[in-house]
Amino acid sequence: MYSKIFLRLEPVGLELVAAAARRAGHSVRVIDLQVESHADYLRVLDTWAPDVVAFSGNYLANVPEIVDLAKATRSRLPRTFVFAGGHSVSFTAKEVLRHADGAIDCVLRGEGEPPIEALLDAVEHDRSAVARVPGAVTRDGQGPPPVFVGHLDDLLPARDLLRHRRKYFIGQLDPCASIEFSRGCPWDCTFCSAWTFYGRSYRVKTPERAVEEITQVGEPNLFILDDVAFIQADHGMAIGEAIARRGIDKRYYVETRGDVLLRNKEVFKFWAQLGLKIMFLGIEAIDEDGLRKFRKRVSFSKNFEALEFARTIGVNVAINIIADPAWDRDRFRVLREWCSEIPEVVNISVNTPYPGTETWFTEARKLTTLDYRLFDIQHAVLPTTLPLHEFYEELVATQQVLNRKHLGMRQIWGATTNVARLLAKGQTNFVKMLFKFSSVYDPDLQYADHQRRVDYEMSLPPPPRAVVERGALYVHQAASRRPREIDAATERFVDETRIGAGD
Numbered sequence: 362m363y364s365k366i367f368l369r370l371e372p373v374g375l376e377l378v379a380a381a382a383r384r385a386g387h388s389v390r391v392i393d394l395q396v397e398s399h400a401d402y403l404r405v406l407d408t409w410a411p412d413v414v415a416f417s418g419n420y421l422a423n424v425p426e427i428v429d430l431a432k433a434t435r436s437r438l439p440r441t442f443v444f445a446g447g448h449s450v451s452f453t454a455k456e457v458l459r460h461a462d463g464a465i466d467c468v469l470r471g472e473g474e475p476p477i478e479a480l481l482d483a484v485e486h487d488r489s490a491v492a493r494v495p496g497a498v499t500r501d502g503q504g505p506p507p508v509f510v511g512h513l514d515d516l517l518p519a520r521d522l523l524r525h526r527r528k529y530f531i532g533q534l535d536p537c538a539s540i541e542f543s544r545g546c547p548w549d550c551t552f553c554s555a556w557t558f559y560g561r562s563y564r565v566k567t568p569e570r571a572v573e574e575i576t577q578v579g580e581p582n583l584f585i586l587d588d589v590a591f592i593q594a595d596h597g598m599a600i601g602e603a604i605a606r607r608g609i610d611k612r613y614y615v616e617t618r619g620d621v622l623l624r625n626k627e628v629f630k631f632w633a634q635l636g637l638k639i640m641f642l643g644i645e646a647i648d649e650d651g652l653r654k655f656r657k658r659v660s661f662s663k664n665f666e667a668l669e670f671a672r673t674i675g676v677n678v679a680i681n682i683i684a685d686p687a688w689d690r691d692r693f694r695v696l697r698e699w700c701s702e703i704p705e706v707v708n709i710s711v712n713t714p715y716p717g718t719e720t721w722f723t724e725a726r727k728l729t730t731l732d733y734r735l736f737d738i739q740h741a742v743l744p745t746t747l748p749l750h751e752f753y754e755e756l757v758a759t760q761q762v763l764n765r766k767h768l769g770m771r772q773i774w775g776a777t778t779n780v781a782r783l784l785a786k787g788q789t790n791f792v793k794m795l796f797k798f799s800s801v802y803d804p805d806l807q808y809a810d811h812q813r814r815v816d817y818e819m820s821l822p823p824p825p826r827a828v829v830e831r832g833a834l835y836v837h838q839a840a841s842r843r844p845r846e847i848d849a850a851t852e853r854f855v856d857e858t859r860i861g862a863g864d
């Protein structure tokens with residue numbers, strides 16, 4: 362839903378895997394199903410007949426689509442090797458293989474670049490060797506654990522393989538490319554799987570290499586993919602200084618935490634001068650209780666201070682609030698009132714336990730659905746206090762207030778120059794977005810999504826427990842992880858601002 366309106370971004374993970382396959386001497390094509398259709402995909406199968414097909418499964422909600430496409434692939438090209446990788450399928454590998462019923466040969470867990478060459482070699486010369494590739498899970502069992510890439514500096518996404526680069530945008534940053542400056546997150550919020558995927562490691566690209574990559578990107582705008590931007594002030598500053606030295610003129614989007622923003626004010630101020638236009642802050646809750654629950658150890662007053670600071674440096678801020686299915690009408694009303702008092706864009710997501718998150722194991726409430734497609738943090742998968750349809754009415758009413766506030770006439774007039782500039786360049790993504798809200802966010806549609814036939818059901822989580830052993834959550838095990846690339850003071854700062862008791 363989100364990517365139908367507010368943004369659509371280039372699949373950098375897939376481009377990196379494609380680059381690794383190409384480096385190993387293979388001929389590679391990429392098809393991005395965010396912007397191309399299933400018919401386009403099937404046409405590529407029919408005309409090109411690849412020996413191998415790989416799916417990127419970052420999002421749980423996409424699992425049924427991947428499984429169905431794998432089955433279609435198997436029936437057209439029975440000898441083609443089909444595998445999947447990416448964030449969500451790394452946490453659900455065995456289940457994905459079970460749903461595919463033989464149509465997916467293997468799931469590669471973890472970072473996709475390191476094992477690609479060995480996997481493709483095995484497919485070509487000795488299929489029994491597939492099961493020995495690091496990260497591989499087949500129906501016969503599990504191979505060695507996944508391994509990390511040598512260094513982020515060694516990576517370069519195969520950006521040239523995307524056929525519709527002008528389709529990627531976020532708000533007025535249209536068209537927009539994406540880039541990584543770091544990987545992983547040292548915090549450990551209970552609802553998030555970014556840190557569990559990377560075993561709480563944190564690695565950075567050197568500033569020289571990061572800026573080299575920026576100069577190779579044609580788009581005027583960049584979405585910085587880092588989970589928390591500029592954790593380490595000197596790293597963010599060094600990249601910024603190199604951008605300034607080279608006279609690079611682009612606009613940027615980052616995501617970060619309120620406490621990081623306050624700790625590294627100078628870095629963000631500098632980046633605002635360089636072209637930082639939008640910043641996304643995960644505020645998550647507007648009360649201390651909620652913040653504790655999500656293990657965001659940022660006090661609400663700190664978050665508010667962060668918002669005030671961001672306003673002073675002229676960056677547009679979007680914030681996220683997590684709504685709980687247990688909310689009643691009053692709770693939504695309070696949120697609506699709060700939101701209309703602040704100038705920031707507010708995004709509302711619904712509290713959703715995911716495989717790979719701590720809440721998947723600790724949530725005491727029973728899931729009301731096992732339909733993957735509803736696990737997109739825009740649907741309620743836990744019992745609602747209000748009747749389900751009324752919950753969606755409140756959710757959409759709240760989102761609508763915000764939508765009207767930010768995409769209403771005032772905003773459109775305010776954006777007139779930009780709209781004209783974008784249209785003149787043939788960039789229509791942002792303009793189309795302004796009119797699409799009601800056709801996507803609609804309580805009837807969201808309610809109807811629960812009534813669809815379910816072909817693939819997730820397995821239930823194990824019985825809820827109070828404490829979760831961290832090693833069991835990680836895709837990349839902590840034992841094999843590189844040290845976090847942050848200095849001692851930042852490590853202490855992370856420690857003071859998280860609540861987890863672990864490593």
Ligand code: B12
Pocket residue numbers: 363364368369370371372373374375377378415416417418419420421422444445446447448449469471472473474541545552553554555558586587588710715717737738739
């Ligand atoms: C950027 C981002 C987005 C972008 C998407 C950009 C895009 N086109 O891919 C935007 C902003 C659009 C987005 C939206 C959403 N996101 Co998001 N997003 C991220 C984020 C911050 C970084 C992902 C990224 O690009 N990383 C950099 C690249 C290099 O890494 P990567 O894609 O993971 O790829 C590596 C591996 O996964 C693997 N890999 C990937 N593909 C493949 C394929 C093969 C064959 C192989 C072998 C390996 C492989 O190898 C790659 C290189 O090492 C992650 C957090 C995270 N750190 O993972 C959340 C994250 C993936 N998002 C999440 C969520 C919940 C969402 C939304 C549902 C939120 C919403 N409702 O608004 C939507 C859904 C969008 C959709 N398409 O359905 C959750 C995923 C939860 C889940 N289990 O499904 C995450 C983990 C955040 C979190 N805190 O929990 N997101």
Ligand code: SF4
Pocket residue numbers: 546547548549550553554555556588589618643
């Ligand atoms: S700060 Fe929390 S929510 Fe953000 S990426 Fe890290 S663990 Fe996830």
